[in-house]
Amino acid sequence: MHQTCYSTIAPGLKIKGISRVIDCHVKDTRLSSIQEIRTFLENHAKNIIGREPRLEYDSSEPIGYTHSIYRFHLPLDEGRYIGVRLVLKGQDAIRVLYTVPDGLDVSIQVEPLEYQPLLVNPSLDKDSSRVEPPRGQYYVESPIVYAILGVPRVNVSTWMLEVKGEVENELALSLADLYELGVDEIKTSFHCVTGWSLREVSFTGVLFKKIIEIARPRSNVKWVYVESLDGYSTIIPYSELSESTNSMIALEMNGRPLDILHGYPARLVIPHLYGWKSAKWIKQIYFTSEYRDGYWEALGYHPRGRVDLEERFKES
Ligand SMILES: Nc1nc2c(c(=O)[nH]1)N[C@H]1C(S)=C(S)[C@@H](COP(=O)(O)O)O[C@H]1N2
Ligand SMILES: [Mo]
Numbered sequence: 138m139h140q141t142c143y144s145t146i147a148p149g150l151k152i153k154g155i156s157r158v159i160d161c162h163v164k165d166t167r168l169s170s171i172q173e174i175r176t177f178l179e180n181h182a183k184n185i186i187g188r189e190p191r192l193e194y195d196s197s198e199p200i201g202y203t204h205s206i207y208r209f210h211l212p213l214d215e216g217r218y219i220g221v222r223l224v225l226k227g228q229d230a231i232r233v234l235y236t237v238p239d240g241l242d243v244s245i246q247v248e249p250l251e252y253q254p255l256l257v258n259p260s261l262d263k264d265s266s267r268v269e270p271p272r273g274q275y276y277v278e279s280p281i282v283y284a285i286l287g288v289p290r291v292n293v294s295t296w297m298l299e300v301k302g303e304v305e306n307e308l309a310l311s312l313a314d315l316y317e318l319g320v321d322e323i324k325t326s327f328h329c330v331t332g333w334s335l336r337e338v339s340f341t342g343v344l345f346k347k348i349i350e351i352a353r354p355r356s357n358v359k360w361v362y363v364e365s366l367d368g369y370s371t372i373i374p375y376s377e378l379s380e381s382t383n384s385m386i387a388l389e390m391n392g393r394p395l396d397i398l399h400g401y402p403a404r405l406v407i408p409h410l411y412g413w414k415s416a417k418w419i420k421q422i423y424f425t426s427e428y429r430d431g432y433w434e435a436l437g438y439h440p441r442g443r444v445d446l447e448e449r450f451k452e453s
Contacts, residue, residue: 142185147435149286149368150236155220158435159185159235159243160451166230174207178221181233182211186219186243193218201273201332203227204449213241224437224450231450234437254428254440254451258376270326271444274334281333282398285432289366289418293402298386302362302424305353312402315388318343318351323383325408327415328444340406342387345378354424362425363405366418371431373407373414374441375424383408386419411442411449 142161150158161181168174175192182190195208205225210218220236237243270276293312300308310318320341327335354375361373378384387406388395395401400417407414413433434440439448 145430145435147370147430147432148364149370149432150435152286152368154239155236156239156241157237159237160435160437161185161233161235163230163232167228168225168230169228174223177230178209178223178233182219182221182235185235186211192221195220199332200224200330200449201447203273203447211235213238217241219243222436226450232437236436256374256441258374259446260380268336270334271328272447273449274328274332274444276336277333280327280335280338280399281329283329283412284367284398284417286367286369288398291366291397291402291418296402296420298403298419299421300348300352300424301421303355303358303426304424305355306351308348308352312388315343315386315403318347320388321385323385323406323408325383325406327406327408328411330411330413330438330442330449339391340385340387341389341392342385342403342406345381345384345386345405345407348386348422349379352424357426358424360425360428362423362429362431363416363419364421364423365416366420369416369418369432371414371416372429372434372440373405373410377407377410377441377443381407381409409444411439411444413438414442 142159144157144159146157168177179190179192190211193210193212195210197207199205203226207223209221211221212218217238222234224232297309297311321344322339322341324337324339327338358375361375361378364370384407386403388403390399403419404417405415405419437450439451442448
C-alpha cells in the first residue's frame with residue numbers, strides 16, 4: 138500500500154487526552170460500500186497499531202457535497218480507544234487519521250513525515266455575499282453553535298488579546314483598547330465546512346488589516362496562528378488576512394456584543410475562509426514564518442480553507 142503518513146498534534150487535542158494524530162494520505166482507493174470501508178481500514182490499521190485491529194463503527198457525516206467522514210474506534214484496554222477517521226472524496230479514500238490517546242505506544246510501520254503545505258495564492262473572486270450559496274453549501278436560518286472544547290469562562294476585566302511573534306510591535310489589547318482602535322461593520326455570509334452557510338450576518342469589530350498596521354509583522358511572516366481560551370487553535374495564511382478588506386476581530390454580531398456562545402469577548406471573522414478559521418474566544422494572535430497545525434488542521438483540514446476553491450481538506 139503506497140502512502141505517506143505524518144504525525145502531528147495541536148494543543149486542543151492534548152486537552153482531550155490525545156497525544157498525537159497520525160495522518161495518512163491515501164491514493165487510488167475506491168470504496169463503494171461500508172464493507173469495503175471496513176476491510177480497507179482493518180488492513181490499514183494493522184500497519185499502524187502492529188496487531189489485529191477490532192474496528193467499531195462510530196458515526197459518519199457528509200462534508201459539503203463532495204466529501205464525507207466515517208469515524209470508527211479501535212478499542213484498547215480500560216475503555217480507551219484509538220479514534221479512526223476516514224475522509225472520502227466521492228468514493229475515493231483520500232486520508233485516514235488516527236487519534237492516539239496519551240500513554241499509548243503504537244508501533245508505526247510508516248515513516249512520519251513533516252507536512253509542508255504548498256500554497257499558491259490564486260486571486261479569485263472572494264465575494265462570499267452573493268445570493269446563491271457557494272459550491273457544496275446550503276443556507277440555514279441561524280448559526281449552529283460549535284464549541285468542540287466547551288465554552289470557556291471569561292473574565293473580561295482581566296482578558297487581554299495578545300499579538301505576538303515575528304512582529305515589530307507586540308501588543309496586549311483589552312476590550313476597551315480594541316474599541317479605541319476604531320470599529321467597522323461588515324455584512325457577510327459565513328460558511329461552515331460541514332455545509333451550512335449563513336447569509337447577511339453583520340459583524341462589528343477591528344479590521345484585521347488595522348492590527349497588521351500596528352503590529353507590523355516582519356517580511357518573513359507567512360502564517361498567523363491563533364489560540365483561544367478553550368485551547369482551540371487554527372492557522373491562517375498571512376496573505377489571506379493582509380489582502381482581505383473585511384476580515385476582522387469581531388466584538389459584536391448583529392449590533393450586539395457577541396453572545397458568550399459565539400465567542401465573547403472577541404472572535405475572528407474571516408468571511409472568505411471556512412468557519413473553523415474564525416476562532417472564538419481568542420486570546421493570542423501569533424505571526425510566524427513556520428506552518429504548524431491548529432485543532433482541525435491536525436485532523437486533516439486544509440491549511441488555507443478558501444470557500445471559493447472548496448478547500449475543505451488538505452490535498453493528498
Ligand atoms: N474556540 C472555538 N472556536 C471555534 C470553534 C470551536 O469549536 N471553538 N468552531 C469553529 C467552527 S467549525 C465554526 S463553523 C464556527 C462556528 O461559529 P458559531 O459557533 O459562532 O456559529 O466557529 C469556529 N470557531
Ligand atoms: Mo465549522
